[in-house]
Amino acid sequence: MDVSQTENTKNHQITMLSLPQSIQDKLSGLKLGKELIKTSQPHEAMFLVLTCLNLFELLTLSRVCRLLKDAIDDDILLWLDIVVESPLNMRINDDKLLKFTSKAQGRLRSLILMNCVRITDDGLHKIIENNPHLEKLYIPSCTQLTPDGVVRVVKSLTDQSNKLKFLRLENVHNLTEEHLQIFHSCLKINPEEQKPKVYLSYGLFPALSDTNAIDVEVCPKCKDVKLVFECPRETCRSKNKRPLQACKGCLLCIPRCEGCGGCVDVDETGETACLDVVCLDCWLQLPKCNLCNKPYCHRHADNIQWSPPYSSGFVCDTCSAEMEQWLASPC
Ligand SMILES: [Zn+2]
Ligand SMILES: [Zn+2]
Ligand SMILES: [Zn+2]
Ligand SMILES: [Zn+2]
Ligand SMILES: [Zn+2]
Numbered sequence: 001m002d003v004s005q006t007e008n009t010k011n012h013q014i015t016m017l018s019l020p021q022s023i024q025d026k027l028s029g030l031k032l033g034k035e036l037i038k039t040s041q042p043h044e045a046m047f048l049v050l051t052c053l054n055l056f057e058l059l060t061l062s063r064v065c066r067l068l069k070d071a072i073d074d075d076i077l078l079w080l081d082i083v084v085e086s087p088l089n090m091r092i093n094d095d096k097l098l099k100f101t102s103k104a105q106g107r108l109r110s111l112i113l114m115n116c117v118r119i120t121d122d123g124l125h126k127i128i129e130n131n132p133h134l135e136k137l138y139i140p141s142c143t144q145l146t147p148d149g150v151v152r153v154v155k156s157l158t159d160q161s162n163k164l165k166f167l168r169l170e171n172v173h174n175l176t177e178e179h180l181q182i183f184h185s186c187l188k189i190n191p192e193e194q195k196p197k198v199y200l201s202y203g204l205f206p207a208l209s210d211t212n213a214i215d216v217e218v219c220p221k222c223k224d225v226k227l228v229f230e231c232p233r234e235t236c237r238s239k240n241k242r243p244l245q246a247c248k249g250c251l252l253c254i255p256r257c258e259g260c261g262g263c264v265d266v267d268e269t270g271e272t273a274c275l276d277v278v279c280l281d282c283w284l285q286l287p288k289c290n291l292c293n294k295p296y297c298h299r300h301a302d303n304i305q306w307s308p309p310y311s312s313g314f315v316c317d318t319c320s321a322e323m324e325q326w327l328a329s330p331c
Helices: 003-017 021-029 033-038 044-051 055-061 066-074 094-102 121-130 147-160 177-187 234-239 280-285 298-303 317-328
Strands: 081-084 110-113 136-138 166-168
Touching: 044 066, 055 066, 055 081, 081 094, 094 121, 121 147, 136 147, 147 177
Parallel strands: 081 110, 110 136, 136 166
Antiparallel strands: none
């Protein structure tokens, strides 16, 4: 190995170490490191690894060396379904998104923008004009987008190719029933045929687990266009002549238990360490903090730092912080 090769290997190792652990694991499993700098062609197996990476990992990897950058940029299959989520979502703007989507060379199939707060109506429209065959457009909590901007985008897509099948609009503000009717007509949806949603099955990424063509609907209580849930409680189903209707509503109108998704009366909920709403039945079953006796809901149960095996239970974040403060204060 000559001097330049040694230097090259050293640089490569340094850059590999700076990669996120998930990428290092995937690459080291395939022993790609040496192959990548020895040959002018990337190892075949690398293309398999690339398909498993998310956008953030792909962009990080493409900064390792020219060879990887070209391999990633030129592989159109990697760019047909673009998902922008944390940590990229807060940083990505119209220009950057246009650059990434242009790698699909007009063949973008799905564009999923989770909480991308810097994307504007004009930016999205430009991308859509270049990619008329989009089948999925998910823009939940993209707060700069306006209902009229989204209507323009959806109309433009359906005018050009009519392939759009799924639209996710949770937390796009000021949507009205009229906007919703336009979306139904563009996507040829009969709103009566949409499946009822239960809060429990929604989880952390509601937009991804819903199988309906459009996620939002008109809340029967407040008439706003939002995510609307029905009740899984047997008692609610049997009580009402029109099952599932009475406690159907958005989360502001009908608060729901994080544990079972059932409707709850706010006066009859158990206190939680994460401040989420939990019904008394679910509250009784959840493990409690050793000091304040409050549980975390299922969604936040990952926060639990279990005490060592010789003691049982856990101490919640609030109690831990209070304890640390108390220990640090002078007696
Ligand atoms: Zn409502
Ligand atoms: Zn419950
Ligand atoms: Zn109910
Ligand atoms: Zn506590
Ligand atoms: Zn919680």
